Amino acid sequence: MNDMKMLWQLYWAFLRIGGLTFGGGLTMLPMLKYELVEKKNWITEEELVDCYAIGQCTPGIIAVNTATFVGYKKKGVAGGIFSTLGMVTPSLVIITLVAACLENFMDNVWLQHALMGVRGIVCALMLNTVITLARKSLVDGFCCVMCGIVLLLCLLTDIPTILIVVVSALCGIIWEKIRLRFAREERP
Amino acid sequence: MMQTALELFWEFFKIGLFAVGGGPATLPFLMELTKVKPWYTMEQLTNMIAISESTPGPLGLNMSTYAGFQTLGLFGGLVSSFGLVLPSVIIIILIARFLDNFSQNPYVKAAFYGVRPAVTALIAAAVLGLCRVSLFVEHNGKLTPAVGAVIIAVVVFGLLQVKRLKKLHPALWFLVGAVIGIVFRL
Numbered sequence: 001m002n003d004m005k006m007l008w009q010l011y012w013a014f015l016r017i018g019g020l021t022f023g024g025g026l027t028m029l030p031m032l033k034y035e036l037v038e039k040k041n042w043i044t045e046e047e048l049v050d051c052y053a054i055g056q057c058t059p060g061i062i063a064v065n066t067a068t069f070v071g072y073k074k075k076g077v078a079g080g081i082f083s084t085l086g087m088v089t090p091s092l093v094i095i096t097l098v099a100a101c102l103e104n105f106m107d108n109v110w111l112q113h114a115l116m117g118v119r120g121i122v123c124a125l126m127l128n129t130v131i132t133l134a135r136k137s138l139v140d141g142f143c144c145v146m147c148g149i150v151l152l153l154c155l156l157t158d159i160p161t162i163l164i165v166v167v168s169a170l171c172g173i174i175w176e177k178i179r180l181r182f183a184r185e186e187r188p
Numbered sequence: 189m190m191q192t193a194l195e196l197f198w199e200f201f202k203i204g205l206f207a208v209g210g211g212p213a214t215l216p217f218l219m220e221l222t223k224v225k226p227w228y229t230m231e232q233l234t235n236m237i238a239i240s241e242s243t244p245g246p247l248g249l250n251m252s253t254y255a256g257f258q259t260l261g262l263f264g265g266l267v268s269s270f271g272l273v274l275p276s277v278i279i280i281i282l283i284a285r286f287l288d289n290f291s292q293n294p295y296v297k298a299a300f301y302g303v304r305p306a307v308t309a310l311i312a313a314a315v316l317g318l319c320r321v322s323l324f325v326e327h328n329g330k331l332t333p334a335v336g337a338v339i340i341a342v343v344v345f346g347l348l349q350v351k352r353l354k355k356l357h358p359a360l361w362f363l364v365g366a367v368i369g370i371v372f373r374l
Contacts, residue, residue: 018245022357028246053291054283057300060276062210063246068280080281088269091245095253096265098239110370117369118238119322120340121361125241126315127341128348129212133311137304147305147312154216154313161216162206164306172302173295 006075007082013040014067014086019094021063028063032070042074063087142175189260193267196259199225200252200271208300209307211247214272216314218255227259230321237318242359248272336374340365 013035021031029052036042043051051073055065064087071083105111138144146168153159199221207213215237222230236258240250249269256268283290290296323338324331344361347353368374 020244022241022244022359050291054280056210057291057296058276058279058283059206059208060204060210060279061207061214061246061248061272064249064273064276065280068277069284072281072284077281080277080284084273084277087246088249088273091243091249091253092265092269094243094245095239095250096257096262098243099254099257099265102235102239113369113373114366115235115238115369116334116337116374117340117365117367117372118362119234119334119365120337121344121365122234122238122241123315123319123322123337123341124344124348125358125361126212126215126237126318127345128354130308130312130315133212133308137308143301143305146302147309150306150309151312154310155316161220161310162202164310165206165208165303168302168306169299170302171306172300173298175302176294176298 003075003078007078009040010071010074010079011082011086014071014083015089017067018063018087019090028066032066036070043070047073146171192260193263195225196227196256196264196267197271200256200268201274203252204272204275207248208303211251212311213307214248214251215318216310218251219314219317221255228255230318232258234318234322238362242357242362334374336369336372340368 017028017031017035021028032052033045033048037045037048048070051066051069052062054069055062058065064084067083067087068080072080075082102111134147138147150164150168153164203214203217207217218233218236219230222228222233228236233255236251236254240247240254243250249272252272253265253269256264256266258264260267287293319341320331323334323341325334326332344365
């Protein structure tokens with residue numbers, strides 16, 4: 001019975017986090033800290049930062065990864081599943097409602113004018129996201145070359161996205177190996 | 189319908205498994221889907237991004253739920269979001285159980301060192317494709333710029349470089365865009 005209560009608490013905590021933060025990823029950290037560290041005392045701040053680091057270096061949605069990790073630490077596999085369900089619920093409900101409304105009014109002329117204006121905004125915001133990302137991720141020569149090659153490949157060919165992700169991970173590992181070997185040879 | 193549901197699940201399972209870097213990293217995959225599946229168009233994807241950014245919840249999850257809804261209604265949204273989070277749940281539980289210090293592992297670090305710039309390029313290419321579809325209208329096989337949307341994009345992009353305006357909520361920008369769109373009948 002106590003177990004069940006804890007699982008529901010996990011569900012509700014992540015439902016609140018998912019339902020009250022916009023954008024996900026980094027913007028979610030303060031909210032996670034407030035709910036999990038300060039309010040519930042479930043994990044320490046260091047543990048949260050660890051969870052977050054794991055969430056960022058595994059594939060998938062960062063917020064979902066963090067939710068699963070925290071839930072698993074608290075209550076095993078069931079905890080991970082309940083936390084994730086909590087995170088998914090608000091998106092599912094809100095998006096379904098908004099999408100259903102929007103689809104009903106799609107033929108409306110005013111809505112079409114409005115969406116045309118929104119298009120420009122989407123482009124501006126997304127371009128800005130790319131620039132922020134590039135500033136953060138292009139830290140040295142290797143990264144710039146890697147980014148340049150992939151960008152050309154994407155624009156000129158139809159290589160599947162999955163293939164690019166896998167090959168670039170291998171490139172990272174091979175490059176580190178080469179670098180380590182050179183570093184060792186330089187030493188007398 | 190069952191066939192589509194299974195395909196939907198499988199496509200979003202793959203996205204959950206390979207979209208490294210969260211929300212924006214799902215965009216190249218969602219865009220790839222417009223080419224191979226008849227589920228939604230690039231124009232619809234633009235609307236999906238706007239809605240997903242101005243509603244609460246993680247961006248990637250919102251976009252995937254929307255894409256699923258676009259395909260098969262409420263059931264589609266359930267299937268796509270389930271497919272998207274399933275790899276996360278499996279991978280994270282495996283890591284938490286069997287791998288200590290996963291994020292400090294030299295191989296993991298090296299792999300991410302390679303993936304990060306590649307994902308940046310993938311997202312950049314996807315955004316360029318998005319701009320092409322959003323800001324240009326195809327007319328008799330010729331691309332002509334949608335002047336109003338282009339002006340909005342350029343001006344707002346410029347404004348976003350101002351530090352104070354950068355922090356404004358995306359929903360606020362969308363509202364501004366919608367009002368301009370209605371006033372000028374774009």
